[in-house]
Amino acid sequence: MKPSRRVSARLGAIAPSATLAVDSKAKALKAAGRPVIGFGAGEPDFPTPDFIVEVAAAAAKDPRNHRYTPATGLPELKKAIAAKTLRDSGYEIDPANVIVTNGGKQAVFQAFASIVDPGDEVLLPAPYWTTYPEAITLAGGTPVEVFAGADQGYLVTVEQLEAARTENTKALLFCSPSNPTGAVYTEEQTKAIGEWALEHGIWVVTDEIYEHLVYDDAVFTPILRVVPELADQTIVVNGVAKTYAMTGWRVGWMVSPADVTKAASNFQSHLTSNVSNVAQRAAIAALEGGLEAVHEMRAAFDRRRKTMVEMLRAIDGVVCPTPTGAFYAYPSVEGLIGRTIGGAEITSSADLATVILEQAEVAVVPGEAFGPSGFLRLSYALGDEDLVEGVTRIQKLLAQ
Numbered sequence: 353m354k355p356s357r358r359v360s361a362r363l364g365a366i367a368p369s370a371t372l373a374v375d376s377k378a379k380a381l382k383a384a385g386r387p388v389i390g391f392g393a394g395e396p397d398f399p400t401p402d403f404i405v406e407v408a409a410a411a412a413k414d415p416r417n418h419r420y421t422p423a424t425g426l427p428e429l430k431k432a433i434a435a436k437t438l439r440d441s442g443y444e445i446d447p448a449n450v451i452v453t454n455g456g457k458q459a460v461f462q463a464f465a466s467i468v469d470p471g472d473e474v475l476l477p478a479p480y481w482t483t484y485p486e487a488i489t490l491a492g493g494t495p496v497e498v499f500a501g502a503d504q505g506y507l508v509t510v511e512q513l514e515a516a517r518t519e520n521t522k523a524l525l526f527c528s529p530s531n532p533t534g535a536v537y538t539e540e541q542t543k544a545i546g547e548w549a550l551e552h553g554i555w556v557v558t559d560e561i562y563e564h565l566v567y568d569d570a571v572f573t574p575i576l577r578v579v580p581e582l583a584d585q586t587i588v589v590n591g592v593a594k595t596y597a598m599t600g601w602r603v604g605w606m607v608s609p610a611d612v613t614k615a616a617s618n619f620q621s622h623l624t625s626n627v628s629n630v631a632q633r634a635a636i637a638a639l640e641g642g643l644e645a646v647h648e649m650r651a652a653f654d655r656r657r658k659t660m661v662e663m664l665r666a667i668d669g670v671v672c673p674t675p676t677g678a679f680y681a682y683p684s685v686e687g688l689i690g691r692t693i694g695g696a697e698i699t700s701s702a703d704l705a706t707v708i709l710e711q712a713e714v715a716v717v718p719g720e721a722f723g724p725s726g727f728l729r730l731s732y733a734l735g736d737e738d739l740v741e742g743v744t745r746i747q748k749l750l751a752q
């Protein structure tokens with residue numbers, strides 16, 4: 353067998369997750385005793401609220417949860433997802449159109465696997481979450497990046513989408529609040545994009561996983577609330593990970609029209625079957641337990657967000673739009689490219705992230721993980737003291 357044929361071309365083409373790569377490099381340095389501060393992780397630093405963990409502990413002892421259950425999820429959880437959608441998004445869905453997945457990530461993969469064929473193009477607003485292009489490519493599609501920089505608050509316009517549209521455009525990925533930029537589309541912008549997609553018969557995959565993490569006067573707008581007619585060509589992706597500090601529990605879901613739900617259910621029945629029943633019971637408790645815990649976390653994130661943005665803006669060469677959603681700041685560092693920092697010539701944001709890790713012992717994710725070079729992503733989901741210490745180290749390094 354030729355060495356080049358051992359791994360399939362399909363999987364061989366998948367890039368490693370750059371966010372995980374930064375995280376593992378930082379962890380290796382930490383394990384070697386270096387005082388690394390990590391801004392790389394995309395998860396709340398809080399533990400899962402007790403009332404959720406207690407339900408899970410009881411569920412582990414209940415033999416009902418020791419067996420296979422329906423591949424698409426426990427009926428009680430699907431009902432809770434429908435009730436939560438009505439509460440948070442203001443429209444009704446049929447629990448039969450819900451599939452419970454192993455995290456929002458599986459929902460993203462299944463969404464594209466369900467609607468994309470080879471030759472199809474998917475419009476991908478950039479900077480984008482690093483998993484989307486891989487999911488699109490693996491489904492045989494071609495991601496078409498539509499870039500919005502710091503000057504436009506990382507928000508693409510309908511004009512930009514229209515300019516990128518071809519007869520092969522099958523779908524649009526829409527993520528608001530956004531990972532990695534923290535940008536949030538207004539109701540007006542969301543409606544305009546939804547109406548444009550409706551007019552051109554373009555599927556929308558809307559990732560709403562950060563719906564509850566909005567700040568200042570930003571408001572999360574569910575695209576199906578403002579353009580309900582789009583329901584027949586929309587797949588909603590969501591999950592409990594970010595809202596309830598449940599990243600490790602692996603419960604997400606997709607909501608889609610009946611034909612897509614059927615196709616994705618068949619796929620999941622062969623791929624993973626049901627999500628762990630203990631985790632599903634925990635998710636029911638989370639969704640039925642109200643939003644008090646997330647409001648507390650949001651207050652902490654908001655405080656840290658303000659500190660981080662102020663400190664980043666104080667650095668010469670850094671431009672940081674105010675993120676109003678999720679828990680990331682996404683400064684442009686284009687002003688630092690071409691400089692020599694800590695003895696190293698900086699030719700890209702990847703270079704800069706390396707120098708920051710090696711010399712300031714702070715882990716940040718370079719823009720290359722999310723599209724064009726020239727940016728850094730810093731998560732502010734970490735303790736206040738570490739946050740200040742980490743950004744202070746970056747300030748000192750870049751002031752040299």
Ligand SMILES: Cc1ncc(COP(=O)(O)O)c(C=O)c1O
Binds near residue numbers: 590591
């Ligand atoms: C934009 C976005 N969507 C979906 C996910 C998936 O989250 P999970 O698979 O943990 O539910 C993430 C996680 O980082 C994300 O940032």
